[in-house]
Amino acid sequence: MNTPQKFTALQVMQDAAVIPVIVLSDVAHAVPMARALVAGGIRMLEVTLRTPQALACIEAIARDVPEAVVGAGTVRSRADALAAANAGAQFAVSPGYTSAVGQACRDAGLALLPGVATGSEILMAQEDGYSQLKFFPAMQAGGPAMLKAWSGPFFDVQFCPTGGVTLQNAPEFLAVPNVVCVGGSWLVPSDALAQGDWARITQLARDTQALKK
Numbered sequence: 001m002n003t004p005q006k007f008t009a010l011q012v013m014q015d016a017a018v019i020p021v022i023v024l025s026d027v028a029h030a031v032p033m034a035r036a037l038v039a040g041g042i043r044m045l046e047v048t049l050r051t052p053q054a055l056a057c058i059e060a061i062a063r064d065v066p067e068a069v070v071g072a073g074t075v076r077s078r079a080d081a082l083a084a085a086n087a088g089a090q091f092a093v094s095p096g097y098t099s100a101v102g103q104a105c106r107d108a109g110l111a112l113l114p115g116v117a118t119g120s121e122i123l124m125a126q127e128d129g130y131s132q133l134k135f136f137p138a139m140q141a142g143g144p145a146m147l148k149a150w151s152g153p154f155f156d157v158q159f160c161p162t163g164g165v166t167l168q169n170a171p172e173f174l175a176v177p178n179v180v181c182v183g184g185s186w187l188v189p190s191d192a193l194a195q196g197d198w199a200r201i202t203q204l205a206r207d208t209q210a211l212k213k
């Protein structure tokens with residue numbers, strides 16, 4: 001099996017200033033949340049596989065919000081990748097990298113942003129053909145200074161730093177030339193979901209899009 005991908009990882013990264021990292025525990029939130037982000041200019045949406053409802057949420061967004069491109073985050077195994085593709089995900093983001101996860105994503109036609117935090121992990125991902133990577137956890141693992149240091153030896157790699165990135169520090173990351181976009185959970189606060197405050201999510205998306213490179 002080798003399903004063609006609809007999007008490349010670079011296309012996923014280039015679409016907006018941020019890939020929102022989304023945690024949903026109520027399927028009823030999925031569609032209005034996705035529409036709120038799209039209204040704010042953000043359509044590449046990473047729904048993390050961290051809740052029992054995550055796959056159903058991916059399915060609902062894929063079915064009901066055609067303007068969005070839904071992906072799966074927290075993809076840690078072949079089973080996760082296949083389940084995500086089955087639910088309608090178009091891309092995958094992983095917190096680390098193994099060749100098995102890479103192979104599963106290629107089999108399933110999912111663009112993959114593999115997570116890395118060290119030079120050896122970058123080499124392993126590159127050996128399998130991945131040069132667009134998630135730097136995770138970005139703040140804890142060295143922040144913008146780490147990305148600048150990597151730009152020498154890994155001059156052909158592009159990053160989406162995620163983990164501890166905020167609306168306030170995002171510009172510092174986006175100013176580093178090997179950063180294409182950032183990732184973060186601040187666009188979809190759990191209290192906004194609980195209150196159905198979709199306008200707040202749209203505003204957060206707009207504020208973030210204003211930072212686009």
Ligand code: 3PG
Pocket residue numbers: 021048136162163164165183184185186
């Ligand atoms: C992730 O899951 O990729 C990160 O935990 C998101 O990190 P943040 O909550 O610090 O944005």
